[in-house]
Amino acid sequence: MSAADAADDDLADLQFFEIPHMRRLTAEQNAGAACVWCAAALAPGAGVDLGEGMGWRPHSCGRCYPLRVAVVRTFRNLHAHWTSCTPCEGAARVGDRLCAEATTRQAAHLRARKAADKETPTCFSCRNPITERESQAGTFAPHVWTAPNSSTPYRTFVHTGVCLWNETVL
Numbered sequence: 001m002s003a004a005d006a007a008d009d010d011l012a013d014l015q016f017f018e019i020p021h022m023r024r025l026t027a028e029q030n031a032g033a034a035c036v037w038c039a040a041a042l043a044p045g046a047g048v049d050l051g052e053g054m055g056w057r058p059h060s061c062g063r064c065y066p067l068r069v070a071v072v073r074t075f076r077n078l079h080a081h082w083t084s085c086t087p088c089e090g091a092a093r094v095g096d097r098l099c100a101e102a103t104t105r106q107a108a109h110l111r112a113r114k115a116a117d118k119e120t121p122t123c124f125s126c127r128n129p130i131t132e133r134e135s136q137a138g139t140f141a142p143h144v145w146t147a148p149n150s151s152t153p154y155r156t157f158v159h160t161g162v163c164l165w166n167e168t169v170l
Contacts, residue, residue, distance in 0.1 A: 013072035015051050017155055022056050032057035037064040037116075067116035074109035075155055079142040081105055088141070098160065103138035110135050124156040126163035134159070 019036050028034035034041050036050065036058045047059035060068065081102055082088045088098045098106070110130075113121065120129045123140065130140050143158045 009076070010069050010072060011051065013076065014068055016153075017072060018068050019050055019058050022058075025058070029058065030056055032059040035059065035061035035064050037061075037068065040064075064116070067112070070112040071109070071116050071118060074105065074112045075142060078102065078105040078109050079144060079155075082142055098138040098141060100138075102141075103136070106135050106138065106140070121157045123159050123163055125158050128163070130157055130159075 022030050025036060026034065026039065028041070029036050029039060032042065032047065032049070032052075033044075035047065038061060040061045040063075042059055042061060047061055048065040050058040050060055052058075082098070085099055085102060088102045097103070110121075110132075113119075122129050124143050124145070134140050139160050140157050141160050143156045144153050145156065146153050
């Protein structure tokens, strides 16, 4: 993948998964005069343009943009591994640990989320937070799903096998 293609994927993922809905933003954030994530004021023409449409011009400050790019890249990296690694796919079905590579990628994603001040991820099934212990043990996996009657994908996580909090079998 070329650097331009990666940048296009980053922007598309930021637009779809990371930028807050325009109704949750201030007038300044919607106009591109403030960062959509930290609300820092941006001088005219400054910041990173995150696309526009229908009167919406979201921008990011120079601090938040690379942090959010790291979040989408590390999730994409983790999900790509998980969907192509036979041991990881099997582990998720039987409640075993994911492979060492997946555990390393999980840790990188959780570090990226923390650096970007994102909330702790939760298990899609049991709704409990994914703990640091679960990350170190490799007992959760990325989960991309689409809601019924929708084409909108959602990026979440699930415990592998049995949810640790309420014994729900996935």
